[in-house]
Amino acid sequence: MKIGVLALQGAVAEHVGMLEQAGATAVAVKKVEELDDLDGLVIPGGESTTIGKLMNKYGFMEAIRRFGAEKKPIFGTCAGAILLANRVNGQEEAHLGLMDMKVERNAFGRQKESFEVTMPVAGVAADYPMVFIRAPYIMEVGENGQVLAKYEEKIVAARDRHYLAAAFHPELTDDIRLHRYFLDMVREYRS
Numbered sequence: 001m002k003i004g005v006l007a008l009q010g011a012v013a014e015h016v017g018m019l020e021q022a023g024a025t026a027v028a029v030k031k032v033e034e035l036d037d038l039d040g041l042v043i044p045g046g047e048s049t050t051i052g053k054l055m056n057k058y059g060f061m062e063a064i065r066r067f068g069a070e071k072k073p074i075f076g077t078c079a080g081a082i083l084l085a086n087r088v089n090g091q092e093e094a095h096l097g098l099m100d101m102k103v104e105r106n107a108f109g110r111q112k113e114s115f116e117v118t119m120p121v122a123g124v125a126a127d128y129p130m131v132f133i134r135a136p137y138i139m140e141v142g143e144n145g146q147v148l149a150k151y152e153e154k155i156v157a158a159r160d161r162h163y164l165a166a167a168f169h170p171e172l173t174d175d176i177r178l179h180r181y182f183l184d185m186v187r188e189y190r191s
Helices: 012-021 048-057 060-069 079-084 177-190
Strands: 002-006 025-029 040-043 074-077 085-088 099-104 115-121 125-132 137-141 145-151 154-160 163-166
Touching (some): 012 177, 060 074, 079 099, 099 145, 099 154, 115 145, 163 177
Antiparallel strands (some): 099 137, 115 125, 154 163
16 A cells, blocks of 8 residues: 655655554655555645645646545645645635535644644544644534544544545654554555
């Protein structure tokens, strides 16, 4: 199983390391053509507007939409979740528009208000460590969506078919269980 990590900005090496610990072959994706031989893709955190501009500049927007249309799983963390959403509060247009959910950007405050908490994530763990850094939250999910985790009544992890979103940074912990859950999704859609 070969999983790519979009390498335009963010904690790319950390995601690669977590995916490899979870049992996948992981690669940093810097060119559109590298998507062709992948089974799944992670879009890491960073700054969603900047990543969106870089995706447009290097032709990733349409290529990732095609990737998703082929039912290949995509996992967006923090800014990656914003990029996956089909609705962003206060923005006229979404970025990729693949996952049926509405997100609120920078919902938990600025960088200095970053925090860590341990919470249950449905289907993953009763005690999953979450790192929030200028994190969004998911305001609502569509009819096919599953809420996987909430923090203070705000949705912070969700799944919609072959798309997975987390408002936090699982790659900044030592816990590979959410990455393993994503790999299980990839196996499910490969068969």
